[in-house]
Amino acid sequence: MTLAKDLLRWFDAHARSLPFREDPTPYRVWVSEIMLQQTRMTAALPYFERFMEALPTVEDLAEVSEEKLMALWQGLGYYSRARNLQKAAKEIAAQGGLPRTKKELETLPGIGPYTAGAIASIAFGERVAAVDGNVLRVFSRLLDDDGDIGQTAVKKRMEEAVLAHMPKERPGAFNEALMELGALVCTPQNPLCSECPVAAHCLALSAGTTTERPVKAAKKPRVKEKLTVFLLRSDRGSVSLRKRASRGLLAGLWEFPHAPGHLSEDEAEKWMANHGVTFTSLQRGPTHTHVFSHREWEMQSYIVTTKGELPFTAVAWEDRSDHAIPSAFAFLMKTWEGLAEASR
Ligand code: SF4
Secondary structure: OOHHHHHHHHHHHHOOOOHHHHOOOHHHHHHHHHHHOOOOHHHHHHHHHHHHHHOOOHHHHHHOOHHHHHHHHOOOOOOHHHHHHHHHHHHHHHHOOOOOOHHHHOOOOOOOHHHHHHHHHHHHOOOOOOOOHHHHHHHHHHOOOOOEOOOHHHHHHHHHHHHHHOOOOOHHHHHHHHHHHHHHOOOOOOOOHHHOOOHHHOHHHHHOOHHHOOEOOOOOOOEEEEEEEEEEEOOOOOEEEEEOOOOOOOOOOEEOOEEEOOOOHHHHHHHHHHOOOEEEEEEEOOOEEEEOOOEEEEEEEEEEEEEOOOOOEEEOHHHHHHOOOOHHHHHHHHHHHHHHHHOO
């Protein structure tokens, strides 16, 4: 039996039931693929349901306010994905629907070759590959390929191999089955080869090299930054938030004000004086290290009760959901919530 037949038979029996599989409209497939780019399936599902309920059509997405969009995306991270989704939605709404081919889809903001391949094959039945990290791992093992999967030439080779095995019927299901195999069976560590439906086709299994595949060049170490974050709370109960710049990391989101470095209490007082803050109490708050893909923030915090006007924007606890605050600051949200409850 061919690899495709073995794989599809397994997929038909074992595929997880997922909301975007049950009703795979082009819009739902597209949004789900963007969400899943950097987020695990179990974490993304509740966001997907909430997003679809709030914005059921591409026109709704094109028209929604930035604040509401960011609030819907809050917690998923990599917010540029949401911005690109909206940019693309505006183009799609103007064109009257999603384009149907991988080539045309790739011209839209935020849609790379993988996502374009997934949408074109799953939603429109085009016979094209959709090669993500899961598929690269599966194919580098199936072929026992010792190329570095970070290299374009190796990715291209894998894409060609996927296409060579892809059946004429059900190309979308074949792509989904490969992703599912990578997620459930051919996992990064300890692949479940004894349960694998394509074990008979796997060259790495017969060569005993499954743990050596795929080959990946070492990543650059993350940049570490120390920050001092301020929870500045007025005697009326509002907290100071500020909006980040519209470009770069966490662009356009809201944050607690912070200063570079781990400031001593004296240095923290100086920072506040420079920002026009007078205060009645200053105490150390929680610490937290947040890991992004290329950097790490080692954060300490101060909880400050201020007198008079707050710097930046004063936000009441009840209005927090109008301000998308990235999960890097979740550790201080709990403190804010505690303070808000205590003052009720
Ligand atoms: Fe992956 Fe093992 Fe299956 Fe090969 S046999 S594809 S290594 S799970």
